[in-house]
Amino acid sequence: xxxxxxxxxxxxxxxxADVRAQLQAEEASTRETLSPWKITRRRFMRHRLAxxxxxxxxxxxxxxxxxxxxxxxxxxxxxxxxxxxxxPSLQHPMGTDQAGSDVMQRIILGGRVSLTVGILAMAxxxxxxxxxxxxxxxxxxxxxxxxxxxxxxxxxxPSLFLLIILAGVIGPGMRTIILVIGITGWMGVARIxxxxxxxxxxxxxxxxARSIGVRDFPIxxxxxxxxxxxxxxxxxxxxxxxxILSEAYVSFLGFxxxxxxPSWGNMVSPGSFLLTITQAPWIILFPGLMITITVLTVxxxxxxxxxxLDPFSRL
Amino acid sequence: xVRYITRRVLIAIPMLLLITLILFYAIFAVGDPVxxxxxxxxxxxxxxIARIKQNFGLDKPRPLQYLVWLGNVVRGDFGExxxxxxxxxxxxxxxxxxxxxxxxxAFVVTxxxxxxxxxxxxxxxxxxxxxxxTGLSFVFYSFPVFFLGFMLLWIFSVKFNQWGxxxxxxxxxxxVRGERNLFELVKHLxxxxxxxxxxxxxxxxxxxxxxxxxxxxxxxxxxxxxxxLWNALVIRRHVLKNAALPVVTIMxxxxxxxxxxxxxxxxxxxxxxxxxxFIDAMGDxxxxxxxxxxxxxxxxxxIFNLIADIAYAYLDPRISYS
Numbered sequence: 001x002x003x004x005x006x007x008x009x010x011x012x013x014x015x016x017a018d019v020r021a022q023l024q025a026e027e028a029s030t031r032e033t034l035s036p037w038k039i040t041r042r043r044f045m046r047h048r049l050a051x052x053x054x055x056x057x058x059x060x061x062x063x064x065x066x067x068x069x070x071x072x073x074x075x076x077x078x079x080x081x082x083x084x085x086x087x088p089s090l091q092h093p094m095g096t097d098q099a100g101s102d103v104m105q106r107i108i109l110g111g112r113v114s115l116t117v118g119i120l121a122m123a124x125x126x127x128x129x130x131x132x133x134x135x136x137x138x139x140x141x142x143x144x145x146x147x148x149x150x151x152x153x154x155x156x157x158p159s160l161f162l163l164i165i166l167a168g169v170i171g172p173g174m175r176t177i178i179l180v181i182g183i184t185g186w187m188g189v190a191r192i193x194x195x196x197x198x199x200x201x202x203x204x205x206x207x208x209a210r211s212i213g214v215r216d217f218p219i220x221x222x223x224x225x226x227x228x229x230x231x232x233x234x235x236x237x238x239x240x241x242x243x244i245l246s247e248a249y250v251s252f253l254g255f256x257x258x259x260x261x262p263s264w265g266n267m268v269s270p271g272s273f274l275l276t277i278t279q280a281p282w283i284i285l286f287p288g289l290m291i292t293i294t295v296l297t298v299x300x301x302x303x304x305x306x307x308x309l310d311p312f313s314r315l
Numbered sequence: 316x317v318r319y320i321t322r323r324v325l326i327a328i329p330m331l332l333l334i335t336l337i338l339f340y341a342i343f344a345v346g347d348p349v350x351x352x353x354x355x356x357x358x359x360x361x362x363x364i365a366r367i368k369q370n371f372g373l374d375k376p377r378p379l380q381y382l383v384w385l386g387n388v389v390r391g392d393f394g395e396x397x398x399x400x401x402x403x404x405x406x407x408x409x410x411x412x413x414x415x416x417x418x419x420x421a422f423v424v425t426x427x428x429x430x431x432x433x434x435x436x437x438x439x440x441x442x443x444x445x446x447x448x449t450g451l452s453f454v455f456y457s458f459p460v461f462f463l464g465f466m467l468l469w470i471f472s473v474k475f476n477q478w479g480x481x482x483x484x485x486x487x488x489x490x491v492r493g494e495r496n497l498f499e500l501v502k503h504l505x506x507x508x509x510x511x512x513x514x515x516x517x518x519x520x521x522x523x524x525x526x527x528x529x530x531x532x533x534x535x536x537x538x539x540x541x542x543x544l545w546n547a548l549v550i551r552r553h554v555l556k557n558a559a560l561p562v563v564t565i566m567x568x569x570x571x572x573x574x575x576x577x578x579x580x581x582x583x584x585x586x587x588x589x590x591x592x593f594i595d596a597m598g599d600x601x602x603x604x605x606x607x608x609x610x611x612x613x614x615x616x617x618i619f620n621l622i623a624d625i626a627y628a629y630l631d632p633r634i635s636y637s
Contacts, residue, residue, distance in 0.1 A: 153330055156616045157338070158575050161609060164597060165338065168345035245459055249579055252461050253594060268461055273583060274485050277469050285469075288462040296457040303453075 043308035050304020053297035060294065064111035075105055085280040095282040098270050099260075103286055110262035110287065115294075117178050117263070118244035124182025125243070126236045129189025134220050136190070137197025148194070151187045159184060163246060167255045174263075177256050181246045189235045196228035230309035237302035241295045248291050264291045320625065327617050332385075338609050339381045339602075348397055348600040349373060371397055384606065393610070394603035396596075403607040406592065411574065413488060414588035417581070418573040420504055421511035426566075428512060429519035436520070437527035438550070448520060455517035464510045464583040471506060486585035507584040511577055515569070522565060527558040560631055564623045571619035575612035 034042075045051055080100035088095040094103035136147040154162070162184050170176040200206065201224060209223050244264075250256035251265025259266055267287035270276050276283050349367050353359045368374045372383060387394060393403035436448040455463075468485055475482035484503045489495045530536065531554060539549045578590035585591075589608055596604035628634045 149326070149330065153334055156330070156334060156613050156620075157609070158572060158612050158616065160578050161575070161593065161612060164578075164594075165341050165345065165605075168597065169341050241457065248459055248461075252579065253582060255597070268465070273465075274468070277465065278473050281465075281469055281473075284465050288459070288465055291459050292457065292462050295459065296454060299453070299457045 040308045044304050047304035047307055049300050053300035053304070057294070057297045057301060060111070060297075061115060064108055064115060067108045068112040071105060071109065075109065085283070087280070088282055094286045095280065097267075097283045098276070098280070103267075103283060106262040106267060107264070107287055107290055110264045110267050111290065113174055113257055113261065113263040114244055114247055114265065114291070117174065117181065117247045117257075118240045120178045121181035121185065121243035121246070122236055122239035124179065125185040125239055126189055126232060127186075128183065129186035129235075130193050130225070130232060132186065133190035133193025133195075134197055134225060137194035138201055138216065138220050138224065140198075144194070147190070151190055154184070155187050159246075160249060163250050164253065164255045167250055172256060172258045174257060174261070177247060177250065181243050181250075185239065185242060185246065189232065189239070192231050192235055193228055196231060197224055200224050200227055233309060234302055234306045237298060237305055241298040241302070244291065244295055244298070319628075320621075323621050323624070327621065331614060331617055334613050335385065335606070335610060336381060338613075339384065339606060340377065342600065342602045342605050343377065345597075346600050348602055351600050352397060384603075388610065393607040396601050396604050398599050398601050403603050406604060407589070407607055407611065410576075410587060410589050410592045413586065414576040414581075414590070415573065416488075416500070417504065417507055417586055417588060418511070418576060421508045421515070421577075422569065422573060424508055424512040425515045425519060429516040429523060432516075433520045433523035434527060434555075437524045437531065440528065448524070452517040452520040452524075455513055456521060458514060458517075460510060460514060460577070460579045461583055463514060464506070464580060467506050467510055468583070486583070488587065507580050507586055510583075511580055519562070519565075523558065523562050526561050527554060530554050530557045533557070560627070563630065564627050567619055567623040567626055571612075571615040574615050575608070 083092075083096045083100035085098060086092055086096040086100075092102050092104065094107065097103055097106065132147050132151070136144040163180060166180045166184060167177060170180055197220075206219060206223060209219050214223070247256055247263060248265035248268070251263050252269045254266075254269065257263035257266050264287045268284050268291070270283050273284070349364055349371070352367070353364060365374070372380060375383075384394065391404070393407070395402045396406060399406075432448055436445045439445055471483045472485040473482075483505050484490065485506075486503075488503055489499050493499055536549060536553055539553050540546075544552075574589065576588040576590035576593075578594060580586070581588045581590040582594060589612075592604065593608045595601075596608070
């Protein structure tokens, strides 16, 4: 981005530097108009790890869903006792598990579950968090107080305890797990959005909208919310990683997605952990690796977006 | 100050009550503890079930049950486990020590790893060491606990054993038939502590490094250097003190979680702590035990939140109470 700025103004008088900067700015503006999204994209493209992660994550999602749809119904769900705990081979590139199922096929099917849970649970968290944060920040006073006490309340219970109990209340299964992770993960977003609204609600453009008689909710959603989109996008990206991890932890402990339906979380918890490590480490290694790589790439994407969307960063 | 603390405490108490009330109802919504207890016993009759319910006071309306529970807790009585009939306070007492040994050690090791690394990394920004630290902390920050635990177990316990090298024990606090001395305990602590410490150190390093970098860019640091203060003194007196501020708050908040244990880590390494007590009790819907663990965990979070706020305001005079 430094192209449009004079490299060095040392030795020049301030006035000439100003003129030069202005000329260069004009030249730049005639060359191309940069919309905020264009600037963001350019900055993001400069974060190479984030771009590589985005490509990898897109490929991963495509592979898991297309391949998963091609596998016949009921694949890798029935036990085959002749094939128990086979080490990786040409036929079974990631080996077979304690029920004789192909680990790679289960990773594809489990990935469908884990990624769906991650993305949908994040969507619920972001929707809830944005709504609560926006209402609390905009209206303030008693509404704000009540909503923020609810946030405090939910944050006071250690998150994994809360997740396990709620999973127990609503019952195991993919849809319920999405719901449970969604409704235990919105508090951070609510705080971010609220802080944003607090700083924006007294700005002139809001004042202007109010003076021409725009109602509260249009002001919230049409005028203020678009200005807090950047932190929400970053929170959403990191939220996918968080939700995938939450699913993995709850399922690992046996309170999430139940076998025989595979998820990356319940695949790393095949009965006896220690026995499996001793006899057939690949059963845990590959799904564990998938969770780690996915979370890592999503975090890289989030990191890249944070830098790209930050108006103060000069990347 | 006193008014601020009083107000916060007055908000905290009804909140804690509300949380326990919600959790009490939630636990019973998970399932019927008596049905879980008697399941698979063909000789149990309707009368038996009614008698068991009466014994536990489960025949009364739910709000009354909650009030009875609350009344007992106020008097320091958490009731007894519906499975083992052991008092919940003694069950928790036994596990709390184990959890504190594990989590306390992990906490100290985390600081020992994180603080020097983050400092050197920030002071030599853009050096190869800084890049290495930033990269590694990012990777470890994304690592799921069970995967790191799996890798450490696989390499240092299983593989080392197969290769005939001195290997580390795979779990529990002591070997079943082994001696129970400090040396054995330390040997059993290495892997779970390393799992916990590496992961939380990654978070601390990222946080502390950013904090130090922010302070290094402040005007008062330039002033300190401009007046000719030695670098070591600038760092010790100005950078460290200011950079420590936000980190101290994080550390205090982390202390609360020491007591509730690390559920996943305890589960992997078969550590008999609070986390595994909770998991076991969840299977039986052993509600007095569950409520006991949750009550302690939640109260500690609320108390340490309060302490963190007060400490922050105390350490940083720029913050005013409001």
